[in-house]
Amino acid sequence: MNELLTPAEMGRADALAGNAQALMDAAGRAVARAIMQRYAPCSTLVLAGPGNNGGDGHVAADYLRQAGWAVTVRAWNKASVAEVARAGLVIDAIFGAGLARDVSPEVAALLRAAKRLVAIDVPSGLDGATGAVRGYAPQAELTVTFFRAKPGHYLYPGRGLCGELVLRDIGLPGSVLAQINPQTWVNGPALWHLPARAPTGHKYSAGDVSVLCGNMPGAARLACAGARRAGAGMVTLAADAPFLPPEAGLIVRAEPLEVLLQDARRKIWVCGPGLGPLAGHKLARLIAAGRIIVADADALTACAGAPEKLRGAAVITPHEGEFSRVFGSLRHDRLSAARAAARATGAVAVLKGADTIIAAPDGRAAINANAPPYLASGGTGDVLAGIIAALLAQEMPAFEAACAAVWLHGAAALKVGPGLLAEDIPAVLGPLMARLRPPFNPADY
Ligand SMILES: NC(=O)C1=CN([C@@H]2O[C@H](COP(=O)(O)OP(=O)(O)OC[C@H]3O[C@@H](n4cnc5c(N)ncnc54)[C@H](O)[C@@H]3O)[C@@H](O)[C@H]2O)[C@@H](O)CC1
Ligand SMILES: Nc1ncnc2c1ncn2[C@@H]1O[C@H](COP(=O)(O)OP(=O)(O)O)[C@@H](O)[C@H]1O
Numbered sequence: 001m002n003e004l005l006t007p008a009e010m011g012r013a014d015a016l017a018g019n020a021q022a023l024m025d026a027a028g029r030a031v032a033r034a035i036m037q038r039y040a041p042c043s044t045l046v047l048a049g050p051g052n053n054g055g056d057g058h059v060a061a062d063y064l065r066q067a068g069w070a071v072t073v074r075a076w077n078k079a080s081v082a083e084v085a086r087a088g089l090v091i092d093a094i095f096g097a098g099l100a101r102d103v104s105p106e107v108a109a110l111l112r113a114a115k116r117l118v119a120i121d122v123p124s125g126l127d128g129a130t131g132a133v134r135g136y137a138p139q140a141e142l143t144v145t146f147f148r149a150k151p152g153h154y155l156y157p158g159r160g161l162c163g164e165l166v167l168r169d170i171g172l173p174g175s176v177l178a179q180i181n182p183q184t185w186v187n188g189p190a191l192w193h194l195p196a197r198a199p200t201g202h203k204y205s206a207g208d209v210s211v212l213c214g215n216m217p218g219a220a221r222l223a224c225a226g227a228r229r230a231g232a233g234m235v236t237l238a239a240d241a242p243f244l245p246p247e248a249g250l251i252v253r254a255e256p257l258e259v260l261l262q263d264a265r266r267k268i269w270v271c272g273p274g275l276g277p278l279a280g281h282k283l284a285r286l287i288a289a290g291r292i293i294v295a296d297a298d299a300l301t302a303c304a305g306a307p308e309k310l311r312g313a314a315v316i317t318p319h320e321g322e323f324s325r326v327f328g329s330l331r332h333d334r335l336s337a338a339r340a341a342a343r344a345t346g347a348v349a350v351l352k353g354a355d356t357i358i359a360a361p362d363g364r365a366a367i368n369a370n371a372p373p374y375l376a377s378g379g380t381g382d383v384l385a386g387i388i389a390a391l392l393a394q395e396m397p398a399f400e401a402a403c404a405a406v407w408l409h410g411a412a413a414l415k416v417g418p419g420l421l422a423e424d425i426p427a428v429l430g431p432l433m434a435r436l437r438p439p440f441n442p443a444d445y
């Protein structure tokens with residue numbers, strides 16, 4: 001159920017399944033049920049559009065009436081703002097997957113007048129493929145969608161406009177997915193497996209991570225903490241100059257990069273957090289040395305306007321500001337932009353934010369949905385870079401490593417709770433990962 005279908009893919013699923021009438025009946029009934037479970041009967045107005053979304057609205061109205069609700073159905077181009085404003089509940093069945101252009105000001109005025117609104121499939125005006133608003137889209141309390149959710153349900157601003165999202169089975173067989181071959185998912189443990197720890201493993205086989213340290217050593221130390229707690233066996237802070245020993249267990253090597261690169265075991269590198277103006281040069285050197293690189297922060301800024309300089313990195317982790325600097329300004333379709341960045345660089349692109357997108361060069365993409373807003377706190381991105389590096393060091397493929405790291409990062413933040421500091425995240429990773437790893441059973445050995 002992690003697959004997300006664009007409106008176009010959903011249309012294909014519909015066509016492959018056939019039996020449109022039965023699907024519409026199931027969809028309308030699912031909407032009526034979801035409403036009856038949450039609302040007391042009240043004067044209800046269905047705004048019905050010209051397509052199947054409107055059809056679902058008619059069916060929902062029938063089921064609600066059968067249950068004794070007072071329901072009026074109005075065609076979208078016949079309703080008045082006054083009657084919308086009077087209704088106790090408005091069911092928005094104007095446009096769904098068939099939205100083809102911006103919503104007109106007249107339709108926007110109707111939707112704006114609703115006091116309480118339940119959306120069928122999507123709030124009308126929400127682009128299901130991108131999460132962007134086309135002209136206007138109302139704030140729903142509840143959105144009922146069918147078979148599989150759409151990217152726009154998980155990407156802001158769409159995610160915020162849906163209110164509670166309810167996904168209902170309407171009898172469409174899952175087997176149609178094989179023909180559609182969806183390439184977008186909601187991020188979650190179903191998409192990846194954390195590697196098992198070998199009982200006889202040693203610290204190097206558990207993964208070696210080096211983190212370049214520059215003028216803001218705190219950022220590199222946070223990346224190290226993330227990497228250590230996410231299971232890397234050896235984590236080295238690679239500093240240009242000696243500085244006071246940080247936490248016990250963190251190895252500091254104050255040697256030139258060239259010397260450190262002579263050790264072939266140093267395969268995985270975090271390049272960027274707090275690295276300062278030398279980041280571009282060091283990134284180029286790591287790429288030339290064929291290392292597996294997580295490029296973050298200053299390494300991204302060093303590639304402003306020059307995404308080709310990132311070719312050779314395994315994973316790039318820009319927030320929106322860094323992304324715009326490298327790839328140009330982000331417009332309404334961040335999912336496509338993240339995919340294009342991954343294609344252009346050959347790296348897995350992690351476009352960070354409330355709805356972090358993880359995109360692979362081959363077109364796969366996952367949207368993360370478990371991160372709480374208090375994760376927006378200085379240094380949390382540095383920790384994330386370290387977690388990704390640790391999972392790469394444990395030989396997870398780059399897309400899976402990035403997805404798993406982003407999910408664990410969000411889950412850890414939820415566990416810590418409000419008031420979170422970046423340095424709280426590593427401490428809770430162990431128990432979270434233990435639940436997801438294959439169990440260690442001594443009897444197996
Ligand atoms: N598998 C599924 O998901 C199912 C989907 N069903 C419903 O079918 C809907 C899709 O139906 P349709 O493809 O008919 O599309 P819609 O019902 O979303 O709307 C398409 C119609 O709206 C018009 N239109 C689009 N944008 C407009 C705009 N901005 N201003 C004015 N007119 C505009 C189009 O010209 C077309 O006539 C889904 O959203 C869902 O509610 C259900 O009936 C059953 C199964
Ligand atoms: N509103 C939000 N909700 C959830 N997570 C967020 C939100 N805003 C930012 N984040 C997450 O917080 C982290 C911030 O990273 P970043 O911007 O690189 O900060 P820093 O450079 O200080 O480490 C990212 O993982 C990002 O996805």
Ligand SMILES: [K+]
Nearest residue numbers: 092095122124
């Ligand atoms: K709708």
